[in-house]
Amino acid sequence: KNEVEQSPQNLTAQEGEFITINCSYSVGISALHWLQQHPGGGIVSLFMLSSGKKKHGRLIATINIQEKHSSLHITASHPRDSAVYICAANDSGAGSYQLTFGKGTKLSVIP
Amino acid sequence: DTGVSQNPRHKITKRGQNVTFRCDPISEHNRLYWYRQTLGQGPEFLTYFQNEAQLEKSRLLSDRFSAERPKGSFSTLEIQRTEQGDSAMYLCASSLATGNSDEQYFGPGTRLTVT
Numbered sequence: 001k002n003e004v005e006q007s008p009q010n011l012t013a014q015e016g017e018f019i020t021i022n023c024s025y026s027v028g029i030s031a032l033h034w035l036q037q038h039p040g041g042g043i044v045s046l047f048m049l050s051s052g053k054k055k056h057g058r059l060i061a062t063i064n065i066q067e068k069h070s071s072l073h074i075t076a077s078h079p080r081d082s083a084v085y086i087c088a089a090n091d092s093g094a095g096s097y098q099l100t101f102g103k104g105t106k107l108s109v110i111p
Numbered sequence: 112d113t114g115v116s117q118n119p120r121h122k123i124t125k126r127g128q129n130v131t132f133r134c135d136p137i138s139e140h141n142r143l144y145w146y147r148q149t150l151g152q153g154p155e156f157l158t159y160f161q162n163e164a165q166l167e168k169s170r171l172l173s174d175r176f177s178a179e180r181p182k183g184s185f186s187t188l189e190i191q192r193t194e195q196g197d198s199a200m201y202l203c204a205s206s207l208a209t210g211n212s213d214e215q216y217f218g219p220g221t222r223l224t225v226t
Contacts, residue, residue: 004153033215041148041200043217086153090213097142097213098167101153 023087115218136205
C-alpha cells in the first residue's frame with residue numbers, strides 16, 4: 001500500500017509570497033493528483049500529472065518520478081488561496097484505481 | 112450545475128439508526144468512488160464502481176456499510192446501526208477513465224454526525 005506524506009502540515013504566508021507544498025510517496029504510481037479543499041468540505045481537482053510539470057494560472061505542479069516526489073507551487077499568493085491542499089496517488093498496480101491521500105497541508109494567506 | 116452532487120449535505124442521527132446517502136455523478140462518467148474523511152485527516156477510499164459493478168471495497172467498509180449503483184448512474188451508501196465512530200465527511204467522486212488512471216471530480220460531501 002502506498003504511503004503518501006505531505007509537508008508542511010500547516011503553512012502561514014503573507015499575501016504575495018511564493019508557496020511550496022511537498023508530497024512524497026512510497027511506491028510507484030500511475031498518476032498524482034493535487035486537490036484543494038475549502039472549509040465546508042468541497043474538494044476541487046487542481047492537477048493530475050504523471051510526469052514533468054503542469055501550470056494553471058498561478059499554480060504550478062511538478063513531479064519527479066525517480067525521487068517519488070511532487071511539489072505544488074503558488075506564485076503571488078492571495079488570501080483566497082487559503083485552503084487545505086491534498087495530494088493523492090493513483091497506485092500503478094493493474095486494475096487498482098483507488099487514490100491514497102496525504103493528510104493535507106493547511107494554507108493560510110494573510111493580507 | 113453539471114457537477115457531482117450529494118444529498119443530504121448534512122445528516123445528524125442517533126447511534127443505532129440507519130442512514131442513506133446519495134451521490135449523482137457527472138452524467139457521462141462511468142466510474143464512481145466513495146471516500147470517508149475524518150477531521151484533520153485526508154480522505155480514505157471506501158469503494159468504487161465501474162458502471163453498476165462494485166469492483167473494489169476497502170477493509171474500512173464493514174458489514175454495516177453497503178453501497179449500490181443499480182443502473183450505473185446514481186449511487187447510494189447506506190450505514191446500518193450507526194456508531195459514533197462513523198461520524199465523518201462522506202465524499203463521492205466520479206470519473207470518465209481512460210488508460211490506467213483517471214481524473215476524479217468530487218462532490219461537496221455529506222457530513223454525518225452520530226450522537
